[in-house]
Each structure stands twice: as structure tokens, then as C-alpha cells.
Amino acid sequence: MVDVTEKEMDNPTFKSDTVLSDVHLHCPNKRHLMARLNAVGQPVFLSYFKLLRNTEVSASEKHLREATTEGERQDRSGNELCDKDRNNLKKERESNIEGVEALLDSDGDLEVVRRPRSASDLEAEDLLRERVCPVILMKGTEDAFEDEERECACSDVVKIEHTMATPLEDVGKQVWRAAFLLADYILFKRDTFRCCSVLELGGGTGITSIIMGTVAKRVYCTDVGEDLLTMCKQNIALNKHLMEPGGGEVKVKELDWLKDEFCTDPEAPYSWSEEEIADLHDHCTVIMAADVFYDDDLTDALFRTLYRITHNLRNSCTVYLALEKRLNFTLRHMDVTCEAYSHFRNTLNDLENLRDRKIKYTAEPIKLDFCQFLVYERIEQLELWKIIAEQLT
Secondary structure (H helix, E strand, C coil): CEEEEEEECCEEEEEECCECCHHHHCCCCCCCCCCEECCCCCEEEEEEEEECCHHHHHHHHHHHHHHHHHHHHHHHHHHHHHHHHHHHHHHHHHHCCHHHHCCECCCCCECCCCCCCCHHHHHHHHHHHHHHCCCCCCCCCCCCCHHHHHHCCCCCEEEEEECCCECHHHHHHCCCHHHHHHHHHHHHCHHHHCCCEEEECCCCCCHHHHHHHCCCCEEEEEECCHHHHHHHHHHHHHCHHHHHHHCCEEEEEECCCCCCCCCCCCCCCCCCCHHHHHHHHHHEEEEEEECCCCCHHHHHHHHHHHHHHHHHCCCCEEEEEEEECCCEEECCCCEEECHHHHHHHHHHHHHHCCCCCCEEEEEEECCCCCCCCECCCCCCCEEEEEEEEEECC
């Protein structure tokens, strides 16, 4: 959301307001207890995201289908019931005109009697709600969350420290829906990423890199801002048990898209060594980013970074970009538009149309018909793109 401050009607300026991820809005019946304050005074929460096994995924999809079918049956029976109610009401009015007065309140307004919802309707809705809401269990007192703490010691739970509301410049500290989508695809295509060397751009809290770290050999999770990178490193440590069985490694590094070079200052806490830069250039075959397309300047900077890095890689590379199309009302168009997404698509087309003698870029959308291994709302505005950066020479 933004606040509009107008100096003149034809020259509005915009001021950023607090941003809250939809992931944190879909948390019914959960307590939100703060774990700590970060270095800039923002409350930090510790959440547990349960990974569904294959059997649980199948059962979850089965429950959703059954709930949908049951809901359709209830709609049909509900329509029949409504018809019966209307007929009965009509007969009652015809038989006793005084019955009409019973439907009026003290002011003479008609009170509409609505059919009460059946228990099966509520059960179907509960199933749907469980299907689309993330499992977020907040860390609290031991007596209140003893069962959850025992559950979270298992190997199928991802622990993530995050904030729940931030200014626009700190949105990387929240968990976003497109990160879940990309994580789902990684888990669905485990063999594709097994033993790969991977670079994540705009890693934020690190949840996607953590999932990638369960199958890949090495992941460089990058972003900017010491406080955010510290949070990301803490999340990597919290989930080391998930990556140890496969021998995966996740390294947290600074990578600023607005700069042309890697940070190699030895005094900087998340700088790159020359050996790490050489390892990235020699072995990286996968680059990924999730929910980083919300500002046109940053989108341009990201694509410049992609272009520069892919030209320095020894091997061809596949880029995976997950995003959510967000609709906003703009004064310029006086309509609801998706400007950030439109700019992304235009920039992606420009990348494909580049006449480059060294690399050919080919982009295509990925169908979102793969299983969900994390429970979240996979809305139709989510998209996943694959870009092949093929070395020609």
C-alpha cells in the first residue's frame, strides 16, 4: 500500500507504507509470539513450515477434491432446500397474513430469514482453508507449544526466522508466496538439481536456498543488507539438519545488483573470496530468484546481473524465476494494472531478443501442475519461468 501526497494534482509523489506478506495473513487460530528484536528494532518471529511427504501430498489433494465434490453436492441440495423454504414461506403467508408481521422488526423493516449453513458445508470450508493456509506455529512457552516443539525436531519441518511487517525496503525479511512455489518445484524435480552448484539472487530469509540445499551440492544464497544476511545465516544454521543427509552446503553472501563487481572486501562480513568467485564461475549451472519483481529499477538491475554472471560462467545455465502478479490501482492509468509484471515481461523479451554471439537466452513458463510440498495458497497470479542460457562458443 502507498500513501499519496499531492503537491500538485498533476505531479503526485508516493511514500512507502508498511508491507505485509499474504503468507502471514493466512494464519487462522495461531498465536504470534515474538522471538527477539533484530538490529534495527523490528520484531522477529520463528515459524515452522511443515514439508508434506508424497503420501501426505496425495492425501491433501484427495481431501481437496472430496471437499470440492461435497461442496457441489451441498450447493445442489442447498438450492433444492431454498426452493422448499420459499414454497413453505409462500404457503405460510397465504394461510396466515399475520405471519408477515412476525418477519418485521420493531422499526417495520423486513428481516430476511437465511438458511443456516449445514455442518458439511463448514467441514468442506475447513478442508479448503487448511489446504491454502501455511502451517505456521509460533514459538512460545514450553507448556503451550510442547507438542509443536517435539514435531519441529523432525526432519520434515523448516524453521524460519522472519519479520511480519516491514517498510518496502525490508521486504526481504518476510516470507513470500513465490518462494514456496519455487521450493515446491525444487522438491518435485529433485533429480534435476541433485549435486548442482546453485546461485540464488535476492534470497531473503533463505527458505528457497534451504530447500535447494537438501538436494544440491552447494548453494550461494545472496542478498544485500547486513541485518537481512545475518537473519538468513541464522536460518541456514537452524535447518542444518535438513541438509546434512545429502551433504549440501549453503553459503550466505552479499550480492548487490546495483554494483558491477562482487564484494571482496575482507572486512565485510559476507564478502566473497577469490576462491568462491572462481568456484561459482566454474561450476554454477542453476540460478534462481523468487518474488523479486516489484520495482522496475531493481528488475533492470537483476537482468543486468543475470547477463553479467551468465557471461562469466564456464557452462550453460538454467535460470528459474518465480513471481506473483500483483494488481495495483494507478493514478496514471486510473485503472487496476500490473505494471511491475508488465515491465518484467518486457525485460524478459528484451533478453531473449539479444543478438549475442556468446549466449542464447530462451525463456518459457513452467506449468504449475506439480505437487505442493508446502501448504500455501497457490493462486492463479503465481508464475514460474525457466530461462536457458546456452553457451554458443
